[in-house]
Amino acid sequence: MRVVVVGAGIVGAACAFHAAAAGLDVTVLDRGPVGAGTTSRGEGNILLSDKRPGPELELARLSRELWDEAGAELGPHTVELEPKGGLVVASTPGALAELQVLAARQSAAGVRAERVGCVRDLEPHLAPGLPGGVHYPQDAQVQPVLAAAGLLGAARRRGARVRTGEAVSPVAGRGGRIRGVRTADGAVLPAEAVVNAAGTWGGEVGRRLGAPVEILPRRGFVLVTQPLPPMVRHKVYSAGYVADVDSDGAGLGTSCVVEGTRAGTILIGASRERVGFDTAMDPAVVAALAAGACRLFPFLRATQVIRAYRGFRPYCPDHLPIVGPDPRVPGVVHACGHEGAGVGLAPATGALVTAHLLGRPWRGADPAAHTGLLPDRFLTGEGTPS
Amino acid sequence: MSEPGDLVVVGAGPAGMAAAATALHGGLRVTLLDAGPEPGGQFWRRPVRAADPAARAAHPRRGRRTYRALCAALSAHRRTGRLTLLTDHHAWTATRGEDGFTVHAVDRSRAPEETDVALRAPALLVATGAYDRQLPFPGWDLPGVLTAGGLQALLKGGGVPAGARVVLGGTGPFLLPVAAALATRGAEVAAVCEASGPSAWLRRPGPLLRRPARWAEAAGYAAVLARHRVPVRTRTAITAAEGTGRVAAVRTALLDADGSPLPGSERRIAADTVGVGWGFVPQLDLLVTLGCPLADAGDGSMAAAVDGGQRTGVPGLYAAGEACGVGGAALAVGEGRLAAVSVLADLGAPGRPNPRRLAAERAAVAGHRAFARAVAGAHPVPPGWSSWLTDDTPVCRCEEVTAGAVRSVCADGSAADHRQVKQLTRAGMGWCQGRMCGPAVHGLAAPGQPYAPAERLIATPLTLGALAGPGEPPPVPS
Numbered sequence: 001m002r003v004v005v006v007g008a009g010i011v012g013a014a015c016a017f018h019a020a021a022a023g024l025d026v027t028v029l030d031r032g033p034v035g036a037g038t039t040s041r042g043e044g045n046i047l048l049s050d051k052r053p054g055p056e057l058e059l060a061r062l063s064r065e066l067w068d069e070a071g072a073e074l075g076p077h078t079v080e081l082e083p084k085g086g087l088v089v090a091s092t093p094g095a096l097a098e099l100q101v102l103a104a105r106q107s108a109a110g111v112r113a114e115r116v117g118c119v120r121d122l123e124p125h126l127a128p129g130l131p132g133g134v135h136y137p138q139d140a141q142v143q144p145v146l147a148a149a150g151l152l153g154a155a156r157r158r159g160a161r162v163r164t165g166e167a168v169s170p171v172a173g174r175g176g177r178i179r180g181v182r183t184a185d186g187a188v189l190p191a192e193a194v195v196n197a198a199g200t201w202g203g204e205v206g207r208r209l210g211a212p213v214e215i216l217p218r219r220g221f222v223l224v225t226q227p228l229p230p231m232v233r234h235k236v237y238s239a240g241y242v243a244d245v246d247s248d249g250a251g252l253g254t255s256c257v258v259e260g261t262r263a264g265t266i267l268i269g270a271s272r273e274r275v276g277f278d279t280a281m282d283p284a285v286v287a288a289l290a291a292g293a294c295r296l297f298p299f300l301r302a303t304q305v306i307r308a309y310r311g312f313r314p315y316c317p318d319h320l321p322i323v324g325p326d327p328r329v330p331g332v333v334h335a336c337g338h339e340g341a342g343v344g345l346a347p348a349t350g351a352l353v354t355a356h357l358l359g360r361p362w363r364g365a366d367p368a369a370h371t372g373l374l375p376d377r378f379l380t381g382e383g384t385p386s
Numbered sequence: 387m388s389e390p391g392d393l394v395v396v397g398a399g400p401a402g403m404a405a406a407a408t409a410l411h412g413g414l415r416v417t418l419l420d421a422g423p424e425p426g427g428q429f430w431r432r433p434v435r436a437a438d439p440a441a442r443a444a445h446p447r448r449g450r451r452t453y454r455a456l457c458a459a460l461s462a463h464r465r466t467g468r469l470t471l472l473t474d475h476h477a478w479t480a481t482r483g484e485d486g487f488t489v490h491a492v493d494r495s496r497a498p499e500e501t502d503v504a505l506r507a508p509a510l511l512v513a514t515g516a517y518d519r520q521l522p523f524p525g526w527d528l529p530g531v532l533t534a535g536g537l538q539a540l541l542k543g544g545g546v547p548a549g550a551r552v553v554l555g556g557t558g559p560f561l562l563p564v565a566a567a568l569a570t571r572g573a574e575v576a577a578v579c580e581a582s583g584p585s586a587w588l589r590r591p592g593p594l595l596r597r598p599a600r601w602a603e604a605a606g607y608a609a610v611l612a613r614h615r616v617p618v619r620t621r622t623a624i625t626a627a628e629g630t631g632r633v634a635a636v637r638t639a640l641l642d643a644d645g646s647p648l649p650g651s652e653r654r655i656a657a658d659t660v661g662v663g664w665g666f667v668p669q670l671d672l673l674v675t676l677g678c679p680l681a682d683a684g685d686g687s688m689a690a691a692v693d694g695g696q697r698t699g700v701p702g703l704y705a706a707g708e709a710c711g712v713g714g715a716a717l718a719v720g721e722g723r724l725a726a727v728s729v730l731a732d733l734g735a736p737g738r739p740n741p742r743r744l745a746a747e748r749a750a751v752a753g754h755r756a757f758a759r760a761v762a763g764a765h766p767v768p769p770g771w772s773s774w775l776t777d778d779t780p781v782c783r784c785e786e787v788t789a790g791a792v793r794s795v796c797a798d799g800s801a802a803d804h805r806q807v808k809q810l811t812r813a814g815m816g817w818c819q820g821r822m823c824g825p826a827v828h829g830l831a832a833p834g835q836p837y838a839p840a841e842r843l844i845a846t847p848l849t850l851g852a853l854a855g856p857g858e859p860p861p862v863p864s
Contacts, residue, residue, distance in 0.1 A: 033801070033802060033803075033806045034800060034806075035809065036805075036806065036809075040809055145809035145810060146809075146810065149800055149810060164802075223850075223853075225850070226817065226847065227816065227817075263785065263812060263815065263816075265815075268850075279677075280481060280482070280677075281479050281480075281481055281675050281843045282481070283479055283481060283488075283490050283502075283504075286843075286853060287502075287853050287854060287855060290850045290851075290853035290854040291853075291854035291855065293850060293854075294850055294851060294854045300850045300851075301849065301850055301851030301854065302849055302850075302851060303849060303850050304847040304848060304849055304850075305844060305847060305848060305849070305850055305853060306816075306817060306819055306844070306847045307815075307819055307842065307843075307844055308843040308844045309843065310843070
């Protein structure tokens with residue numbers, strides 16, 4: 001089977017990695033360079049802690065295992081895969097009680113979650129007086145662009161081709177089934193399946209393929225500090241983060257996320273705004289992020305910020321990714337809409353897409369177990385978006 | 387937040403000072419800010435101890451009358467209250483809204499305290515100048531190896547040469563005044579290595595012949611160098627620096643037509659200090675953040691694209707001086723004046739210069755620009771410069787990324803530009819955010835194309851405390 005993957009970000013790379021491993025003939029196309037979209041704009045989160053029990057957590061649990069497998073093949077150091085663990089801290093007793101209820105439900109769903117009374121035992125530089133938190137030892141971090149490049153490199157070694165600087169349009173065949181894609185130079189790349197892994201631009205690619213899906217941008221800023229000796233060991237975030245991830249508000253949400261990197265810099269997130277593809281700098285958002293980080297880690301007040309960047313998370317109306325075949329256009333498989341979790345969910349998404357292509361489970365991904373992510377949930381009986 | 391004025395000018399070098407003076411003369415309320423302790427910029431940088439005659443001697447004679455006139459004009463308008471002069475204020479970002487621009491600056495006048503200050507106005511002029519273009523070579527990270535601009539700044543700031551025996555290298559007319567100033571201040575200048583050939587100017591002599599003042603200036607430097615017996619070696623480059631703990635010698639070589647070292651032409655010159663200058667790169671951080679379109683400046687770098695009145699592609703945003711393409715202080719002053727005239731016209735202010743003076747100003751700017759283009763054409767970065775690099779030569783010093791690492795991600799097709807190289811190797815991710823290594827990484831990844839800097843939403847490092855605003859004071863380190 002010949003497969004074209006549209007998108008060379010982390011999700012497209014993971015799709016190519018798994019599909020090539022399954023022996024499929026894979027070509028990855030991207031209009032830009034490898035990992036240059038939202039992949040390069042995140043912190044590289046691989047998280048279970050921020051997910052409530054449900055279809056996304058199930059995908060995340062599988063993905064966590066597949067990240068270890070991929071890391072073992074690529075070399076954990078080459079992709080900076082670090083199983084550092086997450087620490088969610090509450091700032092009030094009420095927030096702690098809510099956090100503990102969530103942690104208990106997550107534990108029941110198979111996530112390791114450990115109550116922490118004195119959070120400074122795990123993170124000595126946290127502000128004094130925080131009532132407690134929950135430690136999630138499975139949370140991890142990876143350098144997303146290195147990871148995308150590494151996964152594509154491994155796919156190439158299994159025969160996949162990667163072509164950057166290529167915008168595509170579909171070639172339809174009999175009965176609406178896709179026959180391939182046409183590249184900008186007019187050449188037709190024949191394929192039995194086309195995977196929409198275009199991330200934040202998945203809506204546009206879906207439209208071109210005749211299989212529109214609603215993917216919207218949610219802007220986020222990240223701050224990067226000067227390199228420091230290790231001061232923050234885990235991924236540390238405030239308990240309000242999970243509520244913010246799930247929120248439907250169009251306005252600004254800033255919950256504080258602080259973590260170190262191997263290079264010694266500290267990354268500070270995470271703002272969420274629905275402002276379309278507005279790329280403008282917003283000093284008020286950046287100031288709110290800084291204030292939140294300084295409340296958690298007071299030493300940061302004297303630490304220099306050297307960089308800020310922003311990106312656009314691809315989200316669906318119900319905050320779940322769309323993974324699976326589109327019933328309207330046979331041959332089109334969606335793998336987009338992962339919001340801020342694309343890096344964490346990428347390997348399981350790649351495995352699940354491969355399983356859909358093969359028509360059988362692949363690497364623990366069983367299409368029958370992840371029906372909650374199918375595009376069908378947004379379609380009426382006539383196959384039009386509801 | 388301060389009272390909104392009519393115009394914010396970022397950068398109080400020749401362009402920014404001239405623009406502010408013209409705008410004030412035309413009746414506008416102006417906020418002029420600069421990261422330095424007083425106006426003047428790099429070109430008119432004043433000694434830390436103004437009474438030091440040695441440091442004063444390093445101050446350029448050229449344009450001193452203009453400088454004094456601009457200082458007087460600015461002082462007068464500070465007294466009228468229409469000029470707010472903010473020194474030790476470093477603009478760290480800027481935004482554009484419906485009612486104009488907001489420049490965020492970090493106030494360092496009471497260092498180490500840092501405070502974020504927001505300055506608003508319907509019009510914004512960015513005159514942030516340029517910085518040294520650095521190209522790596524084996525040994526360039528040794529102590530004692532500086533930029534030519536850095537050597538000059540040390541001389542202007544303190545009046546003392548950075549070393550006893552200096553070798554200068556690179557290309558461009560800037561090497562000569564640095565060499566002359568060093569020789570005058572008592573340093574032994576063992577060699578000036580100019581990568582271009584002596585006949586480079588003969589290919590396009592017109593602009594030089596039309597600027598006799600620059601001709602005389604160059605002749606003056608040449609006379610100083612001859613008096614101090616400073617050898618100027620053309621078509622020669624510093625290809626390596628050697629030493630343990632500090633530079634002790636450089637290796638130089640003659641270059642062939644494409645800039646590769648000619649075999650057998652190598653020499654070793656003892657030196658305790660090295661200054662290297664490959665021209666300058668426009669400082670565009672604020673402009674790129676504001677979405678200003680760029681254009682090829684013709685000297686290997688992109689610069690702000692402006693019309694004949696220094697208007698950028700963003701309504702209400704103006705640029706003047708080296709940010710629009712490197713061309714020296716006289717051009718910067720002219721561009722600053724033209725920009726202010728545009729601001730006056732666009733805001734409908736009554737005070738504008740008479741048409742004949744304006745036409746003369748425009749003609750002078752066009753002449754300076756033609757001269758700058760001719761200089762750039764005569765002093766290109768030699769295309770073969772990267773052949774001097776060994777695979778273990780550090781290219782990005784902040785993150786210790788070598789030429790070999792950059793070459794390998796370019797060779798396998800993973801990276802086609804310096805942004806992609808950064809993602810894959812960390813080159814440009816450190817303290818300087820690629821300001822130092824960006825042009826070099828770009829030269830390795832996309833040779834022959836003009837360098838456009840990566841977007842930097844934060845134009846200068848500042849503390850999280852300054853960003854966050856007032857709060858609990860930072861803890862005392864235990």
